Amino acid sequence: MSTANRIKGVLSPVVTPFKADYSPDTARFVAHCEWLMSQNCGLAVFGTNSEANSLAAEERMSLLDAVVAAGVDTSRMMPGTGCCSITETVKITSHAVKHGCAGVLMLPPFYYKGVSEEGLYRHYSEVIQRVGDDRLRIYLYHIPPVAVVGITPPLVERLLKAYPTAIAGMKDSSGDWNNTKTFLDAFAKSGFDVFVGSESFLLANMKNGGVGTISATANVNPAAIHKLYTEWKNADADAQQQRLNLVRDTVGKKYVMISALKQTIAIYAGDPAWGKVRPPLVELTAEQSKSLAAELKEIGFTMPGLARTAATV
């Protein structure tokens, strides 16, 4: 099966801005999507870093409608659609497929723990059959530090065999390169596209048959990540990777990643409203925000074009 037309490269789990009353801020969201696209960054809207699991299904669907209405290219979109229930997962997956999205990033049902491979197989199988659309491309989302319930090689093997077109790949956010390598070695040659969940593994992923990264930090550093994606065979690839790691560590190592990403946008867009997060998350403190700004300045970090876009909101 040809996989040439599949979505690849660098995608951002787009952070979701909120108004003072915690409702989604559609205008800022669309503007951020447009800025990311201008940086060659695809849109994995409604991922973990999008606080998607703090949004109701209807809120996700409204935001997707707004992005599509703004004319954003859905062939560069991979919305997160995995919920705990089959019913909700089918609802928002169908919605994304009907919008022509290139793929969907699908968490396993994550409430019940210690569930069997058979149970997860039945869940995904039931979802695929109910969506019942040949355009469906699922990227299985493995993020054990958060979802706890994970994706295993035997599960991928069963699903690929039963649904070779619908099962298109995965995002591995285990943070464990050996785990990514296991999936690459087992499935990459049969057209299973592996995205790493952090750009810190991007070079390794590309060297081993992977297709890109879907990474939190792509919200703030998309162009540099995309540059390594296209130049991973170049002589300076290791240096590029090190620079990416420095930015990622500066944003995500000392602070809660989602809050720090939003505060970074707030700082570089001169737009404090961007800092808002939904409970159970909390914003960075004023002191943390000040430290973050100083640390980013110290490493010479910039977000070209962002201020202009944000100013149009």
Place this chain on the structure above:
Amino acid sequence: MSTANRIKGVLSPVVTPFKADYSPDTARFVAHCEWLMSQNCGLAVFGTNSEANSLAAEERMSLLDAVVAAGVDTSRMMPGTGCCSITETVKITSHAVKHGCAGVLMLPPFYYKGVSEEGLYRHYSEVIQRVGDDRLRIYLYHIPPVAVVGITPPLVERLLKAYPTAIAGMKDSSGDWNNTKTFLDAFAKSGFDVFVGSESFLLANMKNGGVGTISATANVNPAAIHKLYTEWKNADADAQQQRLNLVRDTVGKKYVMISALKQTIAIYAGDPAWGKVRPPLVELTAEQSKSLAAELKEIGFTMPGLARTAATV
């Protein structure tokens, strides 16, 4: 503040029957609720053992509407309403309060892990303010083996101080008596009602100021659990507790609890359809079902009145 009118005693996280196509089986659900009520068992519908987290919000609300329409006493009901998002939690909590339910059992938002006490406080606080109904009585749901995100004494202290009427108590499903004791010692005297999440701690809970249990096994053994609840000061209380433990261990120790509970009902109602579970869970195998039936028979287990009720479905 008087807590005399609050819901107490033995409640069952009512198992949710499904049809062959995995849709909720409303008729069997209502019949099971009615049987439980006939056994002096309150209805904690939409708990963990109800597979509530495999149901969409709309499915929960439809089932609650059906139970209420059937005339079941809502003063004996405590629906589970805690979702990952504030928006969905508020929606189904308001629905339950408007139906006159005695309380709601509220999970913390459980997707994001390692969240702060401040973040959880903001979540519950926001929910209480949005529901904005004096009748709201929240029972905080602590079930770390499944939700991973838990309820801590400092969180309870803050919430009780800010919302002394809305915060009515908790269900402790930690499986750790020391943890239950900590909450009882800290808050029981100020009118915070502690339910244990397993009847194996019922006697200990009653001796230490608790108010009852919300337990999986109450789906199949409600009368005996209620008997200990009313007779915990009697001379044979220890013997009653041991008998309860024997039944619980027989159903839940060798098998996945939810699947085994449903199969137990299937066996005693002579109604195989009851065995069905939604993915990611799987039914007991034919062999497991046979073993379970034999083990229950061996300990002389019965479900008085069940067959009659099921036969009316």
